[in-house]
Amino acid sequence: MAQNRRDILSELETLIGTVTGVETVVRTYGEADVALNIELYASTDLPLVEIMEPEEPTYEEMTSHRALMQLMVDLKVYFVDWNTDVQDSYETLMKNLRDKIGGDFKLGNTTIESRVDSISPVEGILPLRSFGISLELRYYLNEKST
Amino acid sequence: MLIKKSSKETIIQKVGTAISGITGIAYYDFQRKYDQSINKAKCPGCFINDVRIDKVQMLTDIVRNTFMIGIVGFEYAEENEKLGTIMNTFIEQIKTAITVDRTLDGEAYSLTIDVIETDGGNRHPQCVFAIMITVVFYSSN
Numbered sequence: 551m552a553q554n555r556r557d558i559l560s561e562l563e564t565l566i567g568t569v570t571g572v573e574t575v576v577r578t579y580g581e582a583d584v585a586l587n588i589e590l591y592a593s594t595d596l597p598l599v600e601i602m603e604p605e606e607p608t609y610e611e612m613t614s615h616r617a618l619m620q621l622m623v624d625l626k627v628y629f630v631d632w633n634t635d636v637q638d639s640y641e642t643l644m645k646n647l648r649d650k651i652g653g654d655f656k657l658g659n660t661t662i663e664s665r666v667d668s669i670s671p672v673e674g675i676l677p678l679r680s681f682g683i684s685l686e687l688r689y690y691l692n693e694k695s696t
Numbered sequence: 697m698l699i700k701k702s703s704k705e706t707i708i709q710k711v712g713t714a715i716s717g718i719t720g721i722a723y724y725d726f727q728r729k730y731d732q733s734i735n736k737a738k739c740p741g742c743f744i745n746d747v748r749i750d751k752v753q754m755l756t757d758i759v760r761n762t763f764m765i766g767i768v769g770f771e772y773a774e775e776n777e778k779l780g781t782i783m784n785t786f787i788e789q790i791k792t793a794i795t796v797d798r799t800l801d802g803e804a805y806s807l808t809i810d811v812i813e814t815d816g817g818n819r820h821p822q823c824v825f826a827i828m829i830t831v832v833f834y835s836s837n
Binding site: 588589590591592593594595596630632633634635675676677678 | 697698699700753754755756757758760805834
């Protein structure tokens with residue numbers, strides 16, 4: 551089954567948009583720390599999930615087959631919480647995202663494997679907080695230009 | 697602890713409310729300079745003045761403010777009283793009053809005392825001092 555990054559990232563964006571509590575999904579291109587100007591969004595736009603355009607290394611060259619590719623996708627999740635202790639809202643949002651992505655192992659059949667690699671602790675200052683989620687998505691390279 | 701959005705005016709009023717609860721305080725006012733209107737009847741007293749505010753845009757509707765407030769206090773001592781001791785007591789009362797609740801009823805994120813300057817308490821019978829505090833709070837704009 552031929553697959554390509556365009557469909558994968560589009561499917562990921564759609565999937566994250568269905569996560570309970572997520573208001574906005576944005577795809578960004580460029581350096582991670584400067585690609586998104588979060589100050590241009592209102593608090594009603596948050597929680598906001600930023601999908602950073604990933605690198606795409608070859609995971610394995612398969613003789614006589616297509617290459618097995620890997621997308622290393624970093625998500626950054628922004629949310630607003632006026633409590634000084636944000637553990638509850640962080641856990642709820644993080645688990646909703648983790649479970650939604652983890653519950654669709656083939657990401658709508660656009661990948662052969664889709665899993666959460668790591669989740670960072672919450673950071674930021676009151677009331678704007680953020681955390682990161684790293685994903686590993688693997689797929690067979692499409693011979694078509696994408 | 698739940699922090700909420702506030703305003704510069706609310707913050708400075710809250711500081712005034714905290715200081716007004718000091719036992720024996722005779723007078724306090726806002727946005728004033730030390731002038732000739734100060735007399736014995738207004739001692740101990742103080743002016744609560746806003747000095748400077750720095751803003752950082754976090755979201756379009758959330759701004760983080762770093763607000764510096766200057767408290768100018770004055771006290772009076774009788775012939776047989778030690779002015780320095782009376783001044784120090786009043787400074788301690790102000791410090792205690794404004795740091796009991798550093799969130800100012802949930803209006804502020806933090807309140808810190810940066811510096812206290814005095815005239816030494818050796819200009820009998822009146823003394824003057826300044827307390828600079830920094831309040832961090834959030835606002836809509």
